[in-house]
Amino acid sequence: MSAADALPEPDRAGDAPHPRETERLFGQEAAEAAFLEAWNGGRMHHGWLLTGPRGVGKATLAWRIARFLLCDPPAQTDSLDPPPDHPALPRIRALSEPGLMLLRRAWDEKKKRLQAQITVEEARKLGGFFAMSSGGRRVVIVDAADELNPNAANAILKLLEEPPAQATLLLVSHQPARLLPTIRSRCRVLRLAPLPHDALVAAIAQAGGDPAGAELAEGSVGAALALAEGGAEIYAELTALFARAPMDRARARKLAESCAGRAGTDRLQMVLDAVDRLLYRAARAGLLGPGDGAEAEVLARLSPHDAAARDWARLAQEIGDRAGHARAVNVDPVAIVWDALARIDAQARKT
Structure with missing residues (x-):
């Protein structure tokens, strides 16, 4: 394991698997269906705001959508599941897929802790990402958009106003009311609800937790x-x-x-x-x-x-x-x- 691999991840819940490693999403069939309806109808938006309480599967859905988009999806489908043998899947899991960027709070090497916010320095890396991945579909996951500092939020707003070709931005937000109204207005919203009891218990078991x-x-x-x-x-x-x-x-x-x-x-x-x-x-x-x-x-x-x-x-x-x-x-x-x-x-x- 490299030193980078050992750093804490701000978008991971305790010792549970990271959302990119979570195979199934429980209890959010309505949100998945809404995204698939847009895809099948040729009405794909470039910005998606995934909202709802903490821990109901927003990040897991974002990663499901990312895998779907980066694994050559058919024009018509009834599932977000990618082909199980698609070559992009291991790259996505390893965060080495050229068409994917994860924007999250960074590790402060001086203070030896995670930064309190997503800084504009991190957001500016999106420019290099889009320049280096000029061909094909590109996906950006922002987890969580609530943690963007003002300058970083403005950088994301500019991308939403002038989206690069074939780019999809997936913004995870626990409290969307705190985001810039202009960011909210330029995204299509997927609202995730609290899980019903049976789905909650199944999701806890998948995460290796105690119900x-x-x-x-x-x-x-x-x-x-x-x-x-x-x-x-x-x-x-x-x-x-x-x-x-x-x-x-x-x-x-x-x-x-x-x-x-x-x-x-x-x-x-x-x-x-x-x-x-x-x-x-x-x-x-x-x-x-x-x-x-x-x-x-x-x-x-x-x-x-x-x-x-x-x-x-x-x-x-x-x-x-x-x-x-x-x-x-x-x-x-x-x-x-x-x-x-x-x-x-x-x-x-x-x-």
């Missing part, structure tokens, strides 16, 4: 894998913090400080995912009731009516925006988590 986290996963394979690898314990700690108001500040500080330093990078994402999960479930509880999960009593206290549901939904957007900006400018992870917890505490005191 124990399926109940809290809200139809997301990525969430289920994270929950089974420590995320469930973090979520339980988070809900315990808000079992009564005010929160235990010493306990909250301990949770925030667990995200400190380089070793806390993965934990920071898990804590922010837990925060997002709690806010989502609180908003839903105010509309539909708290359900019968382990945190039902906490949700009932936090969100007893629809007005509270709206407050939690607004807070989820606010905290997500603040955390995303703070991470982009390298704010201390402890401060990011503490800010989120303090805002939840302030809202909890109002209900």
Whole structure:
């Protein structure tokens, strides 16, 4: 294994197979059918925006589409499956296919960590890619478009406005509302929904995960894998913090400080995912009731009516925006988590 092969991949979920290595996509037949309808009808768009919650298969679908397009697809077909012996397949898996480029956060050799955003320096490599692959179909996967810094986003916008011949851009986006409106307007949208239970369990098994986290996963394979690898314990700690108001500040500080330093990078994402999960479930509880999960009593206290549901939904957007900006400018992870917890505490005191 080379040094490059050993670097962490920002578009891989934990120890699960990378989306380019995932053979099957479960539960997203409608999105696949929409793409095939465009292909069969000769209405292929040059830009596609794949949206939906984290972990529902957006990147896996992007790679399925890339394999389909780069393996000499017929003009009419009912499947995205490429010929199993096509010579481009091993090159795609090895990221050595000349017609394919993956744009993602790069490794910062100086700081020995992944960069917080996709930089314009990375986006500028697209110019060389299109210059070197002037013949045949070209595919670019951007995973995730939400991580483009402003200059990189403008570089992608220029490509969408003036697309090279036979180019297809596949933009994976967990939160498309944060993208430039001009980017959204120049892409055709494929919306992927949370997976139904049976598809979720099958997808978790394919990823080599434990279905124990399926109940809290809200139809997301990525969430289920994270929950089974420590995320469930973090979520339980988070809900315990808000079992009564005010929160235990010493306990909250301990949770925030667990995200400190380089070793806390993965934990920071898990804590922010837990925060997002709690806010989502609180908003839903105010509309539909708290359900019968382990945190039902906490949700009932936090969100007893629809007005509270709206407050939690607004807070989820606010905290997500603040955390995303703070991470982009390298704010201390402890401060990011503490800010989120303090805002939840302030809202909890109002209900």
